[in-house]
Amino acid sequence: MGERLLTVDGLSTHFFTYAGVVKAVNGVSFTLDRKETLGIVGESGSGKTVAALSLLRLIPDPPGKVVEGSLLLGDRDLRTLSDEEMRQVRGNDIAMIFQDPMTSLNPVLKIGNQIAEAIMLHQDKGKGEAWRMAAELLDRVGIPDAEKRVNQYPFEFSGGMRQRAMIAMAISCNPDILIADEPTTALDVTIQAQIIDVIEEMQQRYESGVILITHDLGVVAEIADKVMVMYGGRTVEYGGIDEIFYNPHHPYTWGLLGSLPRLDEVEKTRLTPIKGQPPDLIALPGGCPFAGRCSYELPVCRDQWPELEIVGPGHGVNCWIPEAERREVRATLPHFQAYVR
Amino acid sequence: MPERDTSGNQVTEDLTISTLSERDLIEDKYGGRQPLGLWADTWRRLKRNHLAVVGLCIIAVFLAVGMAEEIASLTPKGYLAPYDPNAVNYALSPKGLGSPPSWSHPFGTDYLGRDVFSRTLVATRISMLVGVIAVSIALLIGLILGPISGYYGGAVDSVIMRTADVFFAFPYILFVLLIMTVLGPGLWNVFFAIGILGWATYARLNRGSVLSVKAMEYVEAARAQGASDLRIIFRHVLPNTMAPVYVAIAMGIGGAIVTEAALSFLGIGIQAPDASWGKMISDYLSYLGAGSWWMLTFPSVFLVVTVFGFISFGNGLRDATDPKLKE
Numbered sequence: 001m002g003e004r005l006l007t008v009d010g011l012s013t014h015f016f017t018y019a020g021v022v023k024a025v026n027g028v029s030f031t032l033d034r035k036e037t038l039g040i041v042g043e044s045g046s047g048k049t050v051a052a053l054s055l056l057r058l059i060p061d062p063p064g065k066v067v068e069g070s071l072l073l074g075d076r077d078l079r080t081l082s083d084e085e086m087r088q089v090r091g092n093d094i095a096m097i098f099q100d101p102m103t104s105l106n107p108v109l110k111i112g113n114q115i116a117e118a119i120m121l122h123q124d125k126g127k128g129e130a131w132r133m134a135a136e137l138l139d140r141v142g143i144p145d146a147e148k149r150v151n152q153y154p155f156e157f158s159g160g161m162r163q164r165a166m167i168a169m170a171i172s173c174n175p176d177i178l179i180a181d182e183p184t185t186a187l188d189v190t191i192q193a194q195i196i197d198v199i200e201e202m203q204q205r206y207e208s209g210v211i212l213i214t215h216d217l218g219v220v221a222e223i224a225d226k227v228m229v230m231y232g233g234r235t236v237e238y239g240g241i242d243e244i245f246y247n248p249h250h251p252y253t254w255g256l257l258g259s260l261p262r263l264d265e266v267e268k269t270r271l272t273p274i275k276g277q278p279p280d281l282i283a284l285p286g287g288c289p290f291a292g293r294c295s296y297e298l299p300v301c302r303d304q305w306p307e308l309e310i311v312g313p314g315h316g317v318n319c320w321i322p323e324a325e326r327r328e329v330r331a332t333l334p335h336f337q338a339y340v341r
Numbered sequence: 342m343p344e345r346d347t348s349g350n351q352v353t354e355d356l357t358i359s360t361l362s363e364r365d366l367i368e369d370k371y372g373g374r375q376p377l378g379l380w381a382d383t384w385r386r387l388k389r390n391h392l393a394v395v396g397l398c399i400i401a402v403f404l405a406v407g408m409a410e411e412i413a414s415l416t417p418k419g420y421l422a423p424y425d426p427n428a429v430n431y432a433l434s435p436k437g438l439g440s441p442p443s444w445s446h447p448f449g450t451d452y453l454g455r456d457v458f459s460r461t462l463v464a465t466r467i468s469m470l471v472g473v474i475a476v477s478i479a480l481l482i483g484l485i486l487g488p489i490s491g492y493y494g495g496a497v498d499s500v501i502m503r504t505a506d507v508f509f510a511f512p513y514i515l516f517v518l519l520i521m522t523v524l525g526p527g528l529w530n531v532f533f534a535i536g537i538l539g540w541a542t543y544a545r546l547n548r549g550s551v552l553s554v555k556a557m558e559y560v561e562a563a564r565a566q567g568a569s570d571l572r573i574i575f576r577h578v579l580p581n582t583m584a585p586v587y588v589a590i591a592m593g594i595g596g597a598i599v600t601e602a603a604l605s606f607l608g609i610g611i612q613a614p615d616a617s618w619g620k621m622i623s624d625y626l627s628y629l630g631a632g633s634w635w636m637l638t639f640p641s642v643f644l645v646v647t648v649f650g651f652i653s654f655g656n657g658l659r660d661a662t663d664p665k666l667k668e
Contacts, residue, residue: 056565090567098565103558108580117576118566169566 002034004074005176005209006055011069013047013054016062020282024050026233027069032177032209037200039224039241040213041256045278047233048213052179056094057086073177092122095175097199099182101162105154111138112150115169122173137168140205141198160191164198171202178203179211184219196222217260221245226314229253232279232289234305239315249317249326251294254333288320296321296329386661393657399650403643406462407469414466422459427614430454438633449635452628460616461640467617468647471531471601472594478536479593483543484586488574490544491551502548505541513538514603521609531610535597546589550582557581584662591655595648602644618644 009029015022025047032038040048053059054066057078071078073093081089098104106114115137116130125133131150138146141164154162163183170178180199184192200223203210214220220227220241227244229237229252237250248254255274276293285291291301298320306320319326387393413421420426424446433440433454442449448457490501508516517534524530554560555578563577602619604610611617613624618640625636 058561058564087567087569090565092567096562096565098558098562100558104562106559106563106577106581109577117568121567166562169562 002036002207004031004033006030006032007070007072008051008055009070009072011051011054011071012067013050013059013064014067015064017282022281023284024064024233024281025054026284028228028230028233028235029069030228030235030238032211034176034209035203035207036226037203037210037212037224039220039227040211040230041215041217041220041227042230043215043278045281046230047281048230049181050233051230052096052181052211052213055177055179056090056096057081058090088122091118091170091175092173093175094177094179095170095173097163097166097170097178097180097183100186101159101166102186104166105157105162107154110151110153111157111165115150115165115172118169118172133172134168137172138165141165141168141171141202142194143168159187160194163187163191163195167195167198167202171206171208174206174208176208177211178208179213181213182215183212184214184216192219199223217256229256232284233281234289235318236288236290237315237317237319239312239317243312243315247312247315248330248333249311249315250290250319251296251321251329252290254329255293257333288318296325383658383661387657390657390660392653393661396650396652396654396657399646400654403465403647403650404469406465410463410466411470420459420463422456422462424456424459426455426459426463426616428455438628438631439636441633442635448639449633451625451636452633457621457636457639460621461618461643464616464618464621464640465643465647467528467611467615468598468601468644470528471535471617472598472651474532475535475597475601476539476590476593478532479539480543480586480590482537482540484547484579486540487544487547488551488579488582491548492555492570492574492578498548501544505545508538508541514600517600517604518607518609521604526609526612528611528615531601531604534604535600539593539597542593543586543589546585547579547582550585551578554578554581585659588655588659588662591651591658595651595655598644598651599648 008031011025011028012023013025015024028047028051030038040051042048050059050064055071055078057066059066066079073089078086078089105111109117112131112134115134116127119125119130119133120127123130135146135150138149143149143161143164149157149161154165157165163186167183178199183199184195187195196219199210199212202208210223212220212224224241226240227238228235229244229250231252237244237248237253239247244253245257248257252274255272258272259274261271274293279285279289279292285302287300287302287304288294288306291297294301300320304320306318308316308318310316311323387397409421413419430450431454433446433450434452437452439450439452439454439457440446446456446458448461451457451460486501486505490498516538520534520537521530524534551574560573560577563573568577598618601610601617602622605617605619606623608623611620613620621640622637622644625633625640629637
């Protein structure tokens with residue numbers, strides 16, 4: 001892989017509310033290289049989005065605050081940049097694609113206007129030049145008739161086209177890092193595949209590093225190089241794509257894989273859900289947040305958070321279950337190929 | 342239906358197909374009609390409200406008269422009306438009670454023999470000016486402070502909104518009287534006094550909308566692009582909060598015209614010999630008892646009709662932009 005773009009070490013983001021401290025992200029570490037795609041996987045409330053927003057310093061403060069950890073963009077510490085410098089980072093070095101394309105575009109501004117604005121914010125370009133680039137970008141993300149479309153308003157675009165426009169906006173300043181926060185969740189399944197293709201194509205073209213936040217393991221299997229599985233604000237497992245799918249070590253990863261529909265099952269079988277609810281982030285248990293829902297729970301799980309255990313090259317897991325027992329369970333899991341399209 | 346696709350010739354095949362199906366979806370959803378923009382949609386619903394259309398026509402007529410007089414006031418003649426509005430002619434005012442409406446003076450003449458029709462027309466200019474300029478001043482202040490208050494929240498919000506509360510707490514006319522007494526009478530002081538008092542309405546109205554709009558994803562998207570706070574407030578948030586403000590503007594102009602009339606009636610607004618509707622009502626009221634009804638009637642009717650126009654248009658506009666009333 002290429003040059004190291006991003007090093008996150010021990011990131012903790014908490015929200016100080018009247019009800020108590022919401023520990024949304026606790027000691028999360030990861031890295032991102034050029035042309036690499038990192039998938040962050042986990043259910044709602046696991047801290048995926050908060051982790052990503054912390055990178056851009058877009059956590060509303062108050063009540064939110066990055067309380068710990070270092071965020072290095074190349075060799076610049078994002079936590080110590082001034083607000084003005086941070087504004088230059090946003091959109092220019094790190095750009096973000098949001099979840100819901102129906103609400104992420106300003107309804108009163110023309111599409112071209114919104115893309116051109118991003119260009120003019122960070123590059124020394126005139127209005128005409130920026131609009132021409134906007135049309136080019138729309139064309140590049142696969143919107144037909146871009147010359148005409150650039151003059152239209154978001155309501156004249158369909159969901160898939162809006163997400164393409166969002167991607168065009170995000171790549172307009174050729175960012176090093178592209179954060180896609182559940183970019184396909186609000187879209188049709190058929191459009192989802194197209195959007196993932198567009199993101200992948202843009203990544204190749206601009207040689208960006210991509211952080212893909214999703215709860216769709218199918219999407220992750222398609223484009224991610226490595227995966228971080230989050231639960232209750234913590235990283236429970238971290239590893240290369242093959243490691244996570246072929247050789248998963250954490251019961252939560254097993255649970256996620258078990259709840260996927262299988263392509264190799266001819267007969268109708270029920271999906272295996274993970275029982276119970278995610279933990280309340282205000283009253284996080286002292287130990288592993290997954291303890292209450294884990295079928296392999298040990299007495300120690302509720303009291304103490306396990307140290308990171310390196311189980312393979314670039315593959316780490318935080319779990320108390322002994323490796324021997326994990327190997328037994330893994331043997332019963334279906335093959336990786338069963339999930340991939 | 343490939344013949345409907347006019348856009349797909351340069352793109353790959355699967356993209357063409359997806360565009361087509363998306364277009365079909367839109368047409369299905371809206372019964373074969375392309376979705377309309379905010380203004381087209383509002384106009385479509387406004388047109389069905391007859392009262393609002395009448396209001397709009399009234400506004401258009403009076404604005405045209407006001408504008409024509411404004412332009413004429415820059416010419417050497419100084420007025421567009423058939424007679425000089427300030428020309429005194431005692432021959433037309435026997436016994437000092439004016440003369441009733443006639444063919445040459447359709448609204449009659451006043452106690453100094455001045456043509457009431459000409460005076461009423463010229464007064465239209467003042468009333469329209471007051472409405473437009475006073476509301477513009479109020480808007481300028483309100484639409485800067487309101488969005489800032491709503492967007493930043495916290496202490497900034499408290500200071501601005503408590504100041505607005507102070508403005509609301511004072512009896513309105515009393516407050517205007519106070520300012521007019523300090524500034525002294527005069528046209529520009531009227532604009533200023535009414536304008537300075539109106540900002541709180543717009544600021545508070547707009548702040549409410551800003552609170553909901555600032556939580557929208559496109560605001561966060563703009564922030565993620567590196568847009569500054571001011572850019573976000575005035576380019577991304579403000580334009581999305583304007584619909585209720587337009588309604589308030591229509592109502593506010595009517596209100597400002599009435600306030601000017603009240604001030605002039607109380608003698609601290611427009612000064613003689615200039616004519617405004619309120620000033621005319623104030624001057625001519627005492628002649629009603631002597632039977633000279635025409636002096637008072639015509640400016641009053643003009644005032645009532647204009648304010649009615651603004652308010653019924655404002656009402657219609659509110660109904661047309663209210664998503665809850667959409668069919």
